[in-house]
Amino acid sequence: MIERLCIIGVGLIGGSVARAARAEGLCHEIVGVDADADNLRKASACGVIDAGFSDIEQGAASADAVMIATPVGTFDVIFSALKSVWSTGAVVTDAGSTKCSVIESAERIFGEVPDNFVPGHPIAGAERSGVEASTVDLFRGKRVILTPLEDTSPLAVKRVESFWRSIGAKVSQMEPAHHDEVLAATSHLPHVLAFALTYMLGKKDEQTEIFQYAAGGFRDFTRIASSDPKMWLDICRANRREIVPLIHQFREELNVVAGLISSGAAEELFSVFADARNARQRFLDQLER
Template structure:
């Protein structure tokens, strides 16, 4: 059993990790900018005690999980730098990895060998410690993006941590991670936010929403996610996301042209191709969970 876990950012991801990791650590310390959320985390038993400042929580820990928005990572590193210890393992949960690695280089001069960048592919539209779920990571993928000089023992401990939480751990190069997540997560969120905003600004929005069915609910579900978090993600992963938005714009124009010209055959082929792609995705997902 490790001695002490420090979770910086006790929201959905950090709180869920703390709940499930209870058997791995003798004590769990929580750090959060929201004092009310921190008090609630302690009242719910998610953490044993809370701290106002990251350096207070991290200085005596032997495992630090950084679960803040990616936009906060550089000032957080600067705050942790004076208490950063070689006998402690550090990892994060950010949805982008290139900016996290660059932030570490700017603060420390290089990425410390005992910092292993990571990203659990799990989440929900809810936020805050009330949403914490000990089963959130069960069967989910966690992508680690270690660097060539990452310490093997630190990597092993981070893998052990996520495996204990029920996740399937994989490794990927950081740039490739950001490209993949831009396509599979960041772009869909931008599209959902955009559609919900567009319809919400119409004068007849009450009527539109009254008659919206499952399709609208399913497509826009992720637009209930935390806007602050997604602002940071879009800024951090700007270039891959802009590339995909350009491709999506082209694809929309193609479909619009088919509808405008009443080209039933090509429009049907377009929808059929999309359905086949979706079925392949579902089959792959089922096989991965088998």
């Protein structure tokens, strides 16, 4: 049982962690830290947290479990504040979308990554953001990836793992660099494409009102372009080493496809489309498992 869980960043992810932990009776007390006073008030008012703090030191003091659920660009500031109240008896974890950048930030601030910090990433989200969008079952059936280092305390890893399992998530472990490589492909690249396409077509729409002829397929394809711009700015900067080469690889793939369309290469084009459809079916089959 956690005595005092401190959630730093009470948005979609932090709010949902709090709701789920409370529903499962995992903590005696849940406190939230957020720079946005209005957001803290909302979180308190709807019972997501027991108390809210604008100050990290105050909120994290005497917490035996800390979850950092803010955009990855904020970690230097957050680790610096946590440093002064760091307790070796507590377990600290995070929900940051990139892992190498978070680990590098911890190294920068602490000299070396504290052994009671367990880097983690729940693969769950929504196009809505903020505590109003948080739900009790956001992580049910979803994957959480932990990327502990060689020196990370096995007991701390076990406690974080058991926390996520208790709220319904499927936990796996991998190397931080592998996490960033995989997520660049399955999440970061698709988001960049959705943002770039919606940006480009948005400019066209201002001139010729094309959006009124777009339908359900377009709505689904662009859903992730409604994601939080600040969060995605941070992800792109934090994982640029993986994302930028992938963008160029995709540009090359598009160049090949454009060539096939131009030259009317029916067989090759059909096989790209059919392979894509089969690959997606393979993905769907896994998602249901």
